[in-house]
Amino acid sequence: MRIGIVGVGAIGGFYGVKLALSGADVHFLLRSDYDSVCKNGLEIREPENRSFRINPNAYREASEIGHCDLILIALKTTANSVMCDLAAPLVGPDSVVLTLQNGMGNTEILAGCFGGDRVLTGQCFVTLNRIAPGVIENYSPGKITVGSMVEGEARDRMPAIVDVFNRAGVPCSIADHLDDLLWKKLLWNVPFNGLAVAAGGIPTDRILASPALLAETRALMEEIRIGAAAFGVEIPARMIDRQIDATFPMGAYRPSTLIDFLEGRPMEVEAIWGEPLRRARSRGILMPRLSLLYALLSSL
């Protein structure tokens, strides 16, 4: 299986290296980090001083890569306006495109370009920081859950794709229901990524340490739960407790949006806050806290 990676930040670099180390045929399309990665390679650092480095098949132009069987989209959603043009040269008649991006709305853009039957949606449950060009720190296993919007080629090939990830040591499974996948991921991202920025640029431990912010975290999760229900996604109340409990051991973790904010990069405001807000509104569900948070993040 020939695999192309579009966007080699934390997500693209991490999964690309894992796949390459397992023997997969992986080709990396880089932009800003091209020179640095050609010189120094791609490196993953894990707890207990483990680290992995590869000299990847790196390209500056997608046309040099050509068609791939599987194309992983790991761009920031803030680059979604150029996503299809970047990926197009990799997409052949039998390709499957798998977005590993944050939030909602990415699948629809790719489906508009390449056809809904070719697109899969993956959600990554992983704790990563890109600490330098081509250098990614990883603190947790990095599970991927994959789903599809419609029947077709891509859905039929999900088991083979899941298998490729599992062989690379990345726990991967198929979601029964795509909406399920997206809403459950947002349950964490909406409050923690959002409050980390809006409360002044603080890591997750400081959100948890503030009774007022912790209460707002729960309340935002409750709004997501109600929004999800309007799409037939049942999020059990205990999942809110579980996600909060799981955040304590993460310590002073900086969610990706906080890093974007602190480093002056565009934040993924539409994918994480704007799109779920609009979807819920379209079904008559009001999310007052999410609405305010979205307006503030859009302005910051």
Added chain:
Amino acid sequence: MRIGIVGVGAIGGFYGVKLALSGADVHFLLRSDYDSVCKNGLEIREPENRSFRINPNAYREASEIGHCDLILIALKTTANSVMCDLAAPLVGPDSVVLTLQNGMGNTEILAGCFGGDRVLTGQCFVTLNRIAPGVIENYSPGKITVGSMVEGEARDRMPAIVDVFNRAGVPCSIADHLDDLLWKKLLWNVPFNGLAVAAGGIPTDRILASPALLAETRALMEEIRIGAAAFGVEIPARMIDRQIDATFPMGAYRPSTLIDFLEGRPMEVEAIWGEPLRRARSRGILMPRLSLLYALLSSL
């Protein structure tokens, strides 16, 4: 009428100068600006190059002032923990204490120290900026509305106090209902002071220019309207439109909390956001946007 002013920032300086210019016997208790005001006086600058300057009766110690008939409290509410100690030497057996501070909860603190029958609550509808120690810019007339919590000495003397302000060219009137006064003032302060800070430190024209922030402004006002109703205060819906309309001509106005934030001073979070939130909760009214805004401002 011997008048003492406790706190000579924008509010205390402005009304103190107006009263002194009308011939009233005004005594100013200063803290940080004492030296500068002794040297340069107190100055108000108004549109069309009007300005007024006085050499005030300035004091560093309240005990040097002694008892006053009327004591205007114009401290930031962030100094409320020292307010009673500061004001006590001015309060004699016949004194009336009038708080001109922002938000809710100030009257109750003063009533606890000096007796509810001695305390009046004023709300100032005025656009001021203290641009340097003792120098205050004024962009609007500066109406004061005065109310009282309980029957007694202070309430009986309201007409005389209103008269003193009116003679000084400050439009002043008596509110029928104290809660009315407080909630209606918050209708503007909660959204504009709050969003100006939480949206990244922006003046009011940029709030109005963002459709998302303008919608949140209206939604926060709607929450205040519902909170007020639980206290018997009816805020007509058209007052929301009117307050928003009145904000456009203010241009790039920086609300006091924004100035506090930008200059690194404590913000009046409890008086403007915390106290109305707690009062509404005590009557079973939830204010989700105000709740989130309060948590964010508390953290900033």
